[in-house]
Amino acid sequence: MSTPTATRLHAADANVTVLSNTPSVTDWARRYFGSWWNAFEVPASSICEGPLVTADLDDKAYADLNALVTACPHDDVTYAKARLLLARDSTGTITGVSPEEGLAYRSEQLGGHVTIAGRTSEQLALATARIAREMIRAALLRDGWTLLHASAVVRDDQALLTFGSKGSGKTTTALLLASRGAQLLANDRVFVKVVGGELRVLPWPSAAAVGLGLLDALGLYDVVRERLQAGEQLHPTQHQDVTDALLAGRREPLWEPGGKREMKVQVFPDQFSTWFGMELATGGRAAALLFPRIDPSAVPAVVDGARTLGEDDFMSGTTEDRYPDHFGLAYGINGGGSDLARAAVADRLAGLPHHQVVLGHDVAANADFLAKLVSDL
Incomplete structure (x- = not known):
């Protein structure tokens, strides 16, 4: 058996530790989260309290948990696009098995400790990263953060948030600005919270599509x-x-x-810097909102319009259908944050400059236009 290794993740005041007998699992967590959150190796012997994910390659533990779930009443649900058999006992412990992925989960202490047994290292690493990120998200939501469906870039601590439905240009806008010297903070979603009179923004680490x-x-x-x-x-x-x-x-x-x-x-977070030479941001202060649309024949410009934030611009339980809270991590909080936090964020965002823009298919012209717009914030 390998000597256990540990990685600790931090985002604002939230933290979780990943402990594994498979070094590739903790290495994966450091790589995946280190670019946007603070992720670093810690001695396994130093872990004594706090949120914890224990993830091991263990065929026997997987078989035992599989037998436990299938022998008792359970739900047949979907998690991360895979079938999940889910059982709960009288103590509040939640046990789940994903036969397709060769993964078994056990969530205890109201979601404060999740154990994962895997049959392959790659599936184990993927599952561990998902659960660790969900535990951080749950802690941030409980601490008053909310989650917006937006891309974001940062320049001099000022964050430009870009909103829109699929195909509107959120990713295009973020990557164009990142190619012109802005720091990329998010491709698709961001955490936000009113802190000391400012609207602070944190990244949501994920592979960018x-x-x-x-x-x-x-x-x-x-x-x-x-x-x-x-x-x-x-x-x-x-x-x-x-x-x-x-x-x-x-x-x-x-x-x-x-x-x-x-x-x-599907691009790893760190590949934006190592492959594309783009800097990544770890936070910022919301300074302006951008609502783009794509018109192939258009010259990039600011346009008139009445677009404001709507319910679809906030993440929610219904928009988190790939990773529903089957393991009781969020204590029932909406997937995008509490109503009070959402209202405070919406009120603060409403007072920031709003820019509705049209982008064409001339990439250089789009980049020049957006860079000028950001520099004028």
Whole structure:
């Protein structure tokens, strides 16, 4: 048995420790969270209290938990797009088994300690990162933070938040600004809280989904292809068809069957800096809101409009359908924060400058326009 290793994650006042007999699991946590949250190795012997994820490669523990769940009444639910068998006992302990992934979970102490037994190191590392992030999120939400559906960049501690539905240009805006010297804080969502009269912003670490067409337009396609050809890897949640397209040099968008959802490149957080040369931000102060739309024939400009924040701009339990709180981590708090916290954030955001913009298909013109807009904040 390997000597256990430990990684501690910090975001604002929230923390969680990951402990594992498999070094690749704690290494993964440091890599995945270290760019945006504070993640560092700690002595395993020093762990005595606080939120904890214990994650081990252990076929016997997996088999025992699987037998326990299937032998008693349980629910058949979905978690992270996989089937999950879920049971609860009279003490509040929650046990779950994902047969497809070879994972078993046990959540105790009201979600303060989650044990994961895995059969493969990659699935174990992925599951551990998900649970650790959900524990941090739960702690932040309990501490008054809320979660917005927005991309964000930071310059001189001032954060520009970009809102919009799928295809509106949130990711495009963030990456264009990051390519012009702004620090990338978030691709799709951010934590926000009113602190000392300011609206503070924290990142939500995740793999960023970037379409092949956008990657090409940004001049990053060849970088990714060369890295893959050299044997480096993107995030394992990326569909193999996307990897095959990159290796073959195909640049046209790929779509899931039915054509409703584009299959995208899945970029690790640290690859924005190591592959693309973009700096990452660990926080900032909300300074302005941006509402873009894409018009292929347009010249980039500020346009008139009455777009304001709506319910869809806040994350909620219904928008967190991939990772519902099956393990009792959030104590019943809405997936986007309490009503009081959401109201305080909405009120503060309403007083910030709002800019509605149109972006065309001239990438350089878009980048110049957005960089000027941010510099004038």
